[in-house]
Amino acid sequence: xxxxxxxxxxQTPTLDAEGRVRHVxxxxxxxxxxxxxxxxxxxxxxxxxxxxxxxxxxLVLELEGETVLRCIPHIGYLHSGFEKLGEYRQYNxxxxxxxxxxxxxxxxxxxxxxxxxxxxxxxxxxxRCKVLRVIACEMSRIISxxxxxxxxxxxxxxxxxxxxxxxxxxxxxxxQEAWTGARLTTSLTRVGGLMADIPExxxxxxxxxxxxxxSTLDEVDTMFTRNAIWIGxxxxxxxxxxxxxxxxxxxxxMLRASAVDYDVRKDRPYLDYETxxxxxxxxxxxxxxxxxxxxxxxxxQSNRILEQALDRLRPGPINVDDPRVILPPKSRAxxxxxxxxxxxxxxxxxxxxxxxxxxxxxxNPKGELGYYMVSDGSAKPVRWRIRPPSFIxxxxxxxxCEGALLxxxxxINASVDIVMGEVDR
Amino acid sequence: MTPELxxxxxxxxxxxxxxxxxxxxGVALLTLLERKVSAxxxxxxxxxRAGWAGLLQPAADGLKNILKEETRPGASSRVLFLAAPAxxxxxxxxxxxxxxxxxxxxxxxxxTLPLLGRFVHQGxxxxxxxxxxxxxxxxLAISSMGIYGxxxxxxxxxxKYSLMGGLxxxxxxxxxxxAMGMSLIPVLLLTGDVSFSAVIREQQQTLWFVLPLFVSFxxxxxxxxxxxNRLPFDLPEAESELTAGYHTEYSAMKFSMFFIAEYAxxxxxxxxxxxxxxxxxxIPFTTWDESGTVLxxxxxxxxxxxxxxxxxxxxxxxxxxxxxxxxxxxxxxGWKFMLPVALAYIMVIALALWGMGQLGWTAPGTRAWALTAxxxxxxxxxxxxxxxxxxxxxxxxxxxxxxxxxxxxxLAGRPGAPGMD
Numbered sequence: 001x002x003x004x005x006x007x008x009x010x011q012t013p014t015l016d017a018e019g020r021v022r023h024v025x026x027x028x029x030x031x032x033x034x035x036x037x038x039x040x041x042x043x044x045x046x047x048x049x050x051x052x053x054x055x056x057x058x059l060v061l062e063l064e065g066e067t068v069l070r071c072i073p074h075i076g077y078l079h080s081g082f083e084k085l086g087e088y089r090q091y092n093x094x095x096x097x098x099x100x101x102x103x104x105x106x107x108x109x110x111x112x113x114x115x116x117x118x119x120x121x122x123x124x125x126x127x128r129c130k131v132l133r134v135i136a137c138e139m140s141r142i143i144s145x146x147x148x149x150x151x152x153x154x155x156x157x158x159x160x161x162x163x164x165x166x167x168x169x170x171x172x173x174x175x176q177e178a179w180t181g182a183r184l185t186t187s188l189t190r191v192g193g194l195m196a197d198i199p200e201x202x203x204x205x206x207x208x209x210x211x212x213x214x215s216t217l218d219e220v221d222t223m224f225t226r227n228a229i230w231i232g233x234x235x236x237x238x239x240x241x242x243x244x245x246x247x248x249x250x251x252x253x254m255l256r257a258s259a260v261d262y263d264v265r266k267d268r269p270y271l272d273y274e275t276x277x278x279x280x281x282x283x284x285x286x287x288x289x290x291x292x293x294x295x296x297x298x299x300x301q302s303n304r305i306l307e308q309a310l311d312r313l314r315p316g317p318i319n320v321d322d323p324r325v326i327l328p329p330k331s332r333a334x335x336x337x338x339x340x341x342x343x344x345x346x347x348x349x350x351x352x353x354x355x356x357x358x359x360x361x362x363x364n365p366k367g368e369l370g371y372y373m374v375s376d377g378s379a380k381p382v383r384w385r386i387r388p389p390s391f392i393x394x395x396x397x398x399x400x401c402e403g404a405l406l407x408x409x410x411x412i413n414a415s416v417d418i419v420m421g422e423v424d425r
Numbered sequence: 426m427t428p429e430l431x432x433x434x435x436x437x438x439x440x441x442x443x444x445x446x447x448x449x450x451g452v453a454l455l456t457l458l459e460r461k462v463s464a465x466x467x468x469x470x471x472x473x474r475a476g477w478a479g480l481l482q483p484a485a486d487g488l489k490n491i492l493k494e495e496t497r498p499g500a501s502s503r504v505l506f507l508a509a510p511a512x513x514x515x516x517x518x519x520x521x522x523x524x525x526x527x528x529x530x531x532x533x534x535x536x537t538l539p540l541l542g543r544f545v546h547q548g549x550x551x552x553x554x555x556x557x558x559x560x561x562x563x564x565l566a567i568s569s570m571g572i573y574g575x576x577x578x579x580x581x582x583x584x585k586y587s588l589m590g591g592l593x594x595x596x597x598x599x600x601x602x603x604a605m606g607m608s609l610i611p612v613l614l615l616t617g618d619v620s621f622s623a624v625i626r627e628q629q630q631t632l633w634f635v636l637p638l639f640v641s642f643x644x645x646x647x648x649x650x651x652x653x654n655r656l657p658f659d660l661p662e663a664e665s666e667l668t669a670g671y672h673t674e675y676s677a678m679k680f681s682m683f684f685i686a687e688y689a690x691x692x693x694x695x696x697x698x699x700x701x702x703x704x705x706x707x708i709p710f711t712t713w714d715e716s717g718t719v720l721x722x723x724x725x726x727x728x729x730x731x732x733x734x735x736x737x738x739x740x741x742x743x744x745x746x747x748x749x750x751x752x753x754x755x756x757x758x759g760w761k762f763m764l765p766v767a768l769a770y771i772m773v774i775a776l777a778l779w780g781m782g783q784l785g786w787t788a789p790g791t792r793a794w795a796l797t798a799x800x801x802x803x804x805x806x807x808x809x810x811x812x813x814x815x816x817x818x819x820x821x822x823x824x825x826x827x828x829x830x831x832x833x834x835x836l837a838g839r840p841g842a843p844g845m846d
Contacts, residue, residue: 042585044585044586044589045585050668051668052666066589066752066753153748156748156749157656157657157659157747157748157749158746158747158748158749159463159467159745160463160466160467160745160746163467163468163469164467164468167468223746224748227747227748229657229747229748229749229750229754230748232750232751232754233748233749233750233751233754405751405752405753406589406666406752407660407666407749407751407752408751410666
């Protein structure tokens with residue numbers, strides 16, 4: 001076999017020793033036969049344009065027959081430079097950027113960022129704000145898992161549950177729209193509070209969702225959980241042992257499916273999660289099936305949390321009473337000298353945390369989302385670092401795909417639940 | 426040319442035109458039906474803009490596909506790339522020629538046309554384009570031809586996705602062809618003839634074969650699904666893995682021809698199902714349908730249509746319900762389960778028939794009921810034994826991972842491939 005072809009194509013396009021750009025041909029050549037086509041191993045390029053790469057992930061697979069010998073993920077096709085952008089933005093201006101990283105759970109990202117800045121500043125939130133943020137986080141978890149459920153179904157060939165789950169997701173999107181005016185780019189939080197309180201009657205809409213949503217989950221459950229084909233496709237595929245899961249720094253459902261009982265909401269609680277009554281599902285084998293069951297159960301638990309949060313929602317202020325971070329009401333800004341000064345300083349300068357640094361990790365749907373903020377006392381962060389769960393989870397993909405079949409690669413990739421906006425940032 | 430031959434040619438041409446038109450229009454409407462059925466299962470409405478209830482949607486799709494630009498990969502093999510869609514399409518249509526779609530019609534005419542001469546036809550006219558004695562052997566032979574179109578489409582595109590789709594398709598269709606052929610041998614044993622007319626006659630006199638040959642029915646149903654590449658066996662075009670499998674590189678009308686071939690195959694397999702196991706055009710509990718009147722022909726045709734349609738619906742229902750098999754599971758199911766079951770069942774039926782011959786139970790009704798009892802017992806055993814561990818099987822990932830590790834060690838010794846660990 002001509003190993004040269006294999007060697008060439010496995011290279012990422014890069015600079016060689018002399019600093020010249022090395023180009024790797026990807027298209028079909030003019031000749032009828034590809035060089036090395038007669039070799040035993042075949043290189044298949046999956047993505048960045050492919051139905052099952054969940055965005056623009058590119059996988060180069062070296063196949064022997066249909067068995068994967070090596071899987072090399074290439075990332076960076078959706079790089080947006082959010083972290084660098086953040087260094088030129090005031091803290092509240094970072095929030096729209098977080099919408100766009102993990103765009104399947106924007107509200108939870110907003111909450112995470114606000115919590116990180118509040119930790120830096122030592123701000124204690126109001127009760128109502130905490131409850132509303134919990135609601136935002138858990139709604140995000142449900143919609144993110146619903147997208148995961150639907151797309152995994154499609155990747156394994158089952159199309160119908162995709163539409164069922166998207167119909168449920170649509171209902172949450174409507175609720176998000178009613179709350180923030182946007183369906184996807186919610187920008188819900190502000191440092192010290194929220195951009196808006198929920199509108200009148202909104203709770204009833206969420207209550208109705210909580211009441212009816214589990215029946216859809218039950219339907220999907222009927223379709224998948226004991227389906228022989230589903231079981232055959234998912235059990236013992238893409239297995240990560242307990243040790244591997246920890247060594248690869250997995251988090252979220254990926255980690256819990258591998259029998260590691262770690263949930264930031266329980267282990268390092270924020271937003272008073274310790275006062276809510278919910279269970280953390282933990283898998284046993286660390287395969288795709290366990291990830292599926294873990295996520296299904298997480299949706300039910302999120303539903304439980306939502307119901308509890310709705311019950312403890314009391315009228316009250318949503319923003320802290322701190323003029324350093326929260327704009328005064330418009331009416332007062334126009335009539336009261338002091339309020340006007342605060343308004344002016346807020347708009348012109350922004351929130352100014354003290355010099356220092358803070359790390360805030362929250363349990364995002366895809367894993368532990370961390371925001372690490374470094375402040376020098378000015379209104380803009382010196383460094384804003386995101387710990388994106390998808391990025392760290394996807395790093396285990398080559399390990400999981402080794403020795404699997406081509407179809408398994410698709411299933412494994414789906415089970416990791418990645419969002420490329422977050423992987424590439 | 427004798428007047429009788431002319432009469433035969435005349436009715437044959439009329440039947441040919443009717444069947445061709447009905448199949449083509451039916452296929453077009455099936456695409457609409459598929460979308461409507463899926464919409465119904467997914468709480469949607471489906472196409473409802475073109476024409477009343479979307480009835481003109483297939484016409485719009487056809488028009489669009491004719492007007493679209495044809496593209497061809499630069500490195501494809503030109504002749505085969507162009508021929509492959511036709512090679513997939515023609516066998517699919519040829520099969521509809523041998524399926525009897527209604528009870529025979531008593532047709533007597535004798536007339537003379539200017540220039541063409543005298544036309545004569547007398548007696549029962551079978552409602553089938555070609556009532557050939559080879560019967561379902563012809564179907565098995567021709568349906569295997571469909572593989573060529575698909576395999577060549579995959580190969581000639583010179584694309585890796587297409588190639589893998591073509592490989593999967595040929596492996597899958599060849600494997601299930603075997604189980605399918607084996608599952609039909611009990612039908613042959615029971616009927617003593619392979620022609621469809623004889624099979625239907627036997628079922629009219631006794632029971633529909635779905636009862637006495639239940640296991641064959643089951644194997645044929647599964648193998649049939651695999652034969653036509655429909656979910657859960659749609660690996661050759663697994664969208665999420667191979668983008669579109671063997672027809673990834675096809676566009677416009679050539680793509681449509683694969684599409685039409687798929688639906689035509691669906692009609693054929695459903696018609697085979699109806700004919701071989703559900704009594705064909707037979708109307709149960711009456712012999713009126715054999716009277717040969719026009720009304721009897723029409724009503725029996727409706728019955729045939731209903732049987733075919735319900736099977737097509739079941740196929741669509743499965744598609745929108747089930748996930749897809751993996752390649753190795755598919756092969757394991759075909760070779761390790763379907764084939765042995767079909768072979769064992771041939772033995773069981775042959776032994777049972779021989780035993781009944783020894784016991785003197787030669788009346789067809791008695792035979793059929795006795796076989797029903799045997800088959801249903803076997804069916805229960807197989808279907809209850811069809812648990813997830815035994816049939817679909819868990820993954821043999823561990824073995825494959827070891828194999829990959831071994832291959833990897835070899836790779837490591839090879840120059841090049843740096844930094845890939």
